[in-house]
Amino acid sequence: MxxxxxxxxxxxxxxxxxxxxxxxxxxxxxxxxxxxxxxxxxxxxxxxxxxxxxxxxxxxxxxxxxxxxxxxxxxxxxxxxxxxxxxxxxxxxxxxxxxxxxxxxxxxxxxxxxxxxxxxxxxxxxxxxxxxxxxxxxxxxxxxxxxxxxxxxxxxxxxxxxxxxxxxxxxxxxxxxxxxxxxIQATLREIIGASGDKIDLAEAETIVAAGRGAKDEEGQDLINELASVLNAGIGASRALTEAGIMDPSLQIGQTGKVVSPQLYIAVGISGAIQHVAGMTNSKVIVAINKDPDAPIFDIADYGIVGDLYKVLPPFIEELKKIKG
Ligand SMILES: Cc1cc2nc3c(=O)[nH]c(=O)nc-3n(C[C@H](O)[C@H](O)[C@H](O)COP(=O)(O)OP(=O)(O)OC[C@H]3O[C@@H](n4cnc5c(N)ncnc54)[C@H](O)[C@@H]3O)c2cc1C
The missing domain is CATH 3.40.50.620 (HUPs)
Known part of the structure; x- marks a missing residue:
């Protein structure tokens, strides 16, 4: 033994x-x-x-x-x-x-x-x-x-x-x-915590991840609202971190964080191999994308083909009803 x-x-x-x-x-x-x-x-x-x-x-x-x-x-x-x-x-x-x-x-x-x-x-x-x-x-x-x-x-x-x-x-x-x-020969001078989203993405049960499709203010507001209803962490594709729209600490993928939540909702993300490398271990993957041929649908458990600006508002309302 x-x-x-x-x-x-x-x-x-x-x-x-x-x-x-x-x-x-x-x-x-x-x-x-x-x-x-x-x-x-x-x-x-x-x-x-x-x-x-x-x-x-x-x-x-x-x-x-x-x-x-x-x-x-x-x-x-x-x-x-x-x-x-x-x-x-x-x-x-x-x-x-x-x-x-x-x-x-x-x-x-x-x-x-x-x-x-x-x-x-x-x-x-x-x-x-x-x-x-x-x-x-x-x-x-x-x-x-x-x-x-x-x-x-x-x-x-x-x-x-x-x-x-x-x-x-x-x-x-x-x-x-x-x-x-x-x-102890090393001196710990300062710990700089991740800025932006407070939920640790590596530990998050639910993640709402935004891609280039949700890059404007309206898209970002919808992402924030969806994450808030689901008490989810917010992640991003490199398209948004590189553009300075979202903090680099939120990037998911090969050169970002590797995450494995119970639920991963990819909004306006194409599903490039470098992004998928960081989230493919998620238990349930939901993809929202207006392009039916987007590669993210190949790995999604549930897919919604549609414009996120039209899909998300009623989706969020329904979730609020269920939660409330
Ligand atoms: C060495 C290397 C490392 C990399 N590391 C990473 C990494 O760690 N993480 C990462 O994410 N990327 C990484 N990349 C970049 C990666 O290759 C992709 O360029 C990036 O993931 C694309 O981000 P995106 O899906 O948001 O954008 P896009 O590929 O531009 O996709 C945007 C998607 O949004 C959809 N869309 C647009 N408008 C709407 C709308 N109104 N409603 C619904 N859908 C809409 C489009 O149909 C499209 O599928 C790396 C690249 C390299 C070369």
């Missing part, structure tokens, strides 16, 4: 959904293969999140609590993760694929002499380790990857697994942690 450990990432006082997705999958793997699923929370207020994590059924939750974890810094996080790995001795250590995970995974793998597979969209256990799929070439191809060994790190794209709750009776183990200022 081995330990499948999941790192629970905290951002802006909230647990990242992607971490809970990984934990859900790890617990299912543990149940199917007679392993143990455990979780670790490393944060300035780690204990605040224990009850929420318990719901997803790990048998043990490790907490590492220290004010140094208020902001992401590699050195203390690496030290804490190393300590947790020494304590929990995981066979597989799973992470949500976030910016900070990307920052730290290579260092942790080197430090622990572990195999690592990053940014995968699914993985399963094999007799020797894990087998994973990773989207490559602008998500046109899924590559098969294998990692073998007795310590394997894996990071998983958000939206890859559904949340699944389990028995909520985990033991909680606090791990002592301290770090001396002299150990």
């Amino acid at each position: 081995s330990t499948l450990l999941t790192h629970i990432a905290i951002s802006d006082g909230k647990i990242k959904r992607s971490s809970l997705e990984v934990l859900s999958h790890m617990r299912q793997l543990a149940e199917a293969n007679r392993h143990t699923a455990e979780a670790v929370i490393i944060d300035a207020e780690a204990s605040n999140y224990v009850d929420e994590v318990k719901k997803y059924g790990p048998s043990t939750i490790y907490t590492v609590e220290d004010p140094i974890f208020e902001n992401h810094m590699n050195t203390p996080l690496l030290k804490a993760l190393t300590k947790v790995m020494d304590e929990a001795e995981p066979y597989i250590f799973g992470f949500g694929s976030t910016e900070s995970t990307k920052d730290i995974l290579g260092a942790l793998a080197a430090n622990q002499d572990a195999a690592v597979l990053s940014d995968v969209s699914e993985f399963e256990l094999t007799d020797e380790g894990i087998e994973a799929k990773r989207p490559v070439m602008a998500a046109k191809i899924l590559s098969d990857n294998v990692a073998e060994g007795d310590r394997i790190l894996v990071s998983v794209r958000s939206g890859s697994y559904d949340l699944d709750e389990g028995d909520a009776d985990a033991d909680v183990v606090d791990i002592d942690f301290s770090i001396d200022d002299s150990e």
Whole structure:
């Protein structure tokens, strides 16, 4: 029996959904293969999140609590993760694929002499380790990857697994942690948050994305209204970010963000391969476009062929009625 450990990432006082997705999958793997699923929370207020994590059924939750974890810094996080790995001795250590995970995974793998597979969209256990799929070439191809060994790190794209709750009776183990200022050679001067839309696109359940078809003020107003009714994050194609109409942080695609919401509504977006690379993992895709041959319809679950200025107002009104 081995330990499948999941790192629970905290951002802006909230647990990242992607971490809970990984934990859900790890617990299912543990149940199917007679392993143990455990979780670790490393944060300035780690204990605040224990009850929420318990719901997803790990048998043990490790907490590492220290004010140094208020902001992401590699050195203390690496030290804490190393300590947790020494304590929990995981066979597989799973992470949500976030910016900070990307920052730290290579260092942790080197430090622990572990195999690592990053940014995968699914993985399963094999007799020797894990087998994973990773989207490559602008998500046109899924590559098969294998990692073998007795310590394997894996990071998983958000939206890859559904949340699944389990028995909520985990033991909680606090791990002592301290770090001396002299150990931290980097200085964190400033964190510049994303401007514009406040909903984190990587975590958003619903995204309304605007393309060149919605570039004028009226189009933007309709996008904002639709997003507000659905409590959705707002994204954009590069046509709008390049034109300075929308903030670059909202760009979705190969050179923007990779998102995987439950619902993605593409408005006035043609569906160029570079855009699709960032949203093809969405659970349900709705496309609104006046061109019936637009490539976005090839990947859409539901399509509305029509002028967005005529389609959106009644669509928004109906949604308001349903919501209200
Ligand atoms: C190296 C590289 C990287 C790139 N990275 C990205 C990236 O990360 N993200 C990204 O998005 N793009 C990226 N691009 C750009 C990409 O190739 C496309 O040019 C871009 O996605 C097009 O944006 P769009 O769909 O909004 O515009 P268009 O392709 O111009 O499409 C606009 C669509 O709106 C429809 N439309 C117009 N008016 C209306 C209306 N009134 N009602 C309904 N529909 C209407 C049209 O039928 C059309 O399909 C990249 C390109 C390169 C070369």
